[in-house]
Amino acid sequence: MKRIYYLLAFVAVATAFTACNPLDKTYKDLGDLPAPTGTASTSLTLSAADYGLLPKGHGAKTTLYFKAVDTAKVDIPLILASKFPNYGEKSTATVTYAITPTTLKLDDSLNASTTLVLQLTPTSDYVYPAYNGAAGNTFPDFSATSAINYLNYKYQVPLPENSLRVMTYLYFESGKTASSGTLTTDAFLYMGGIWTKIYRINNAQYTSVGNGLNFWFVAADAPNLPAYFNTFLKADPTVMLTAKVGDVKYVNYRYLTTYQRVLPMTYDGTNWVTKPTIVTLAFAKTNGTWVADNTVAYTLVKADYTLISAIPAVGSDAAIANLASFGNFNIQGGTTSWTDAQINTGIAAFLKSKFTTAVTNQKFVVSYSAFNGANIVVTKTFKYDGAAFVYVP
Numbered sequence: 001m002k003r004i005y006y007l008l009a010f011v012a013v014a015t016a017f018t019a020c021n022p023l024d025k026t027y028k029d030l031g032d033l034p035a036p037t038g039t040a041s042t043s044l045t046l047s048a049a050d051y052g053l054l055p056k057g058h059g060a061k062t063t064l065y066f067k068a069v070d071t072a073k074v075d076i077p078l079i080l081a082s083k084f085p086n087y088g089e090k091s092t093a094t095v096t097y098a099i100t101p102t103t104l105k106l107d108d109s110l111n112a113s114t115t116l117v118l119q120l121t122p123t124s125d126y127v128y129p130a131y132n133g134a135a136g137n138t139f140p141d142f143s144a145t146s147a148i149n150y151l152n153y154k155y156q157v158p159l160p161e162n163s164l165r166v167m168t169y170l171y172f173e174s175g176k177t178a179s180s181g182t183l184t185t186d187a188f189l190y191m192g193g194i195w196t197k198i199y200r201i202n203n204a205q206y207t208s209v210g211n212g213l214n215f216w217f218v219a220a221d222a223p224n225l226p227a228y229f230n231t232f233l234k235a236d237p238t239v240m241l242t243a244k245v246g247d248v249k250y251v252n253y254r255y256l257t258t259y260q261r262v263l264p265m266t267y268d269g270t271n272w273v274t275k276p277t278i279v280t281l282a283f284a285k286t287n288g289t290w291v292a293d294n295t296v297a298y299t300l301v302k303a304d305y306t307l308i309s310a311i312p313a314v315g316s317d318a319a320i321a322n323l324a325s326f327g328n329f330n331i332q333g334g335t336t337s338w339t340d341a342q343i344n345t346g347i348a349a350f351l352k353s354k355f356t357t358a359v360t361n362q363k364f365v366v367s368y369s370a371f372n373g374a375n376i377v378v379t380k381t382f383k384y385d386g387a388a389f390v391y392v393p
Helices: 002-019 023-030 069-083 144-154 203-208 219-234 302-309 317-326 340-354
Strands: 041-045 092-099 117-119 163-171 182-191 194-200 248-255 259-267 277-286 289-292 296-299 363-371 375-384 389-392
Touching (some): 069 277, 069 289, 144 163, 144 182, 144 194, 163 259, 182 248, 182 259, 219 248, 219 259, 302 340, 340 375, 340 389
Parallel strands (some): 117 163, 194 248, 296 363
Antiparallel strands (some): 092 277, 163 182, 182 194, 248 259, 277 289, 363 375
């Protein structure tokens, strides 16, 4: 009889404990946990919803673009972690995202200073002596080179970054202008310690969009300027002949009576735009964290083979001479042949001299030309270990 009582008491206690188990609610609140899927790969173009996964305070959450590539490298892993929580180690993601339009803040915040404009009139204005290794000028006009040399001479004390000078002067180029020169107005921007002539809107272009009376733009023109400048740049063969995706043209224009402004335009392969540039970046999941893949793909060019042939004892004298002569590694045998180990040593030494900013564990996928009776392309991977480049089989 006692046994029956003891059994009933045990069942009652066990039932009560089960009914009151506080962990039950915790498990229910957690919901269905995603099961790990192992290594996976995906391609993703960030949408507004994806940017919305960023924590509050991250600019791209509302602007839908990143201010810089470095910002994207930090923020995109947060999006990937939230979007793909069950992706396992060594998973990869190719992410296409938007980066902020290129902007430029001129040194003169008002863009109106009269010192921005240089009027060269008398002959004496054009004459200056040799300076800092550059030739002087004795002619009553400037060539493209002497105009830059003049600015370097005139501003021997470096100006603040993004200083602008708009210069009206006689320009002479043999075979293209009259011997007396052509009066022209060009804009020069001081960036990174260098004077560069930038694109300037001319009178005919102002006229083509209805601003030919004073040859300037007003506030009402502002929304239309990107479209205007895109049309001007695409119609200019000197611009389009060498245009590549990602190229930036700094466009100088006159705003009202004395203001000078600059609008950067980026080429997207079809148009010159000011909207965010679209960029693609690869990520990999390493040690449980998404990180930007900084792998570099590089193909050796003829000059690179010449550099490798100058490395002492990297191969036999005959092999080195053959490499310098033909610009590829002979691997078919004989006195001029290279072993695999010699090629690896040569490429590793070359990478050390070329990629001086490599970071530890960064990979470099190198393609090179070899000859085994026919020209072939071989691709190998090297990794920087913090001191040297090492071949990764």
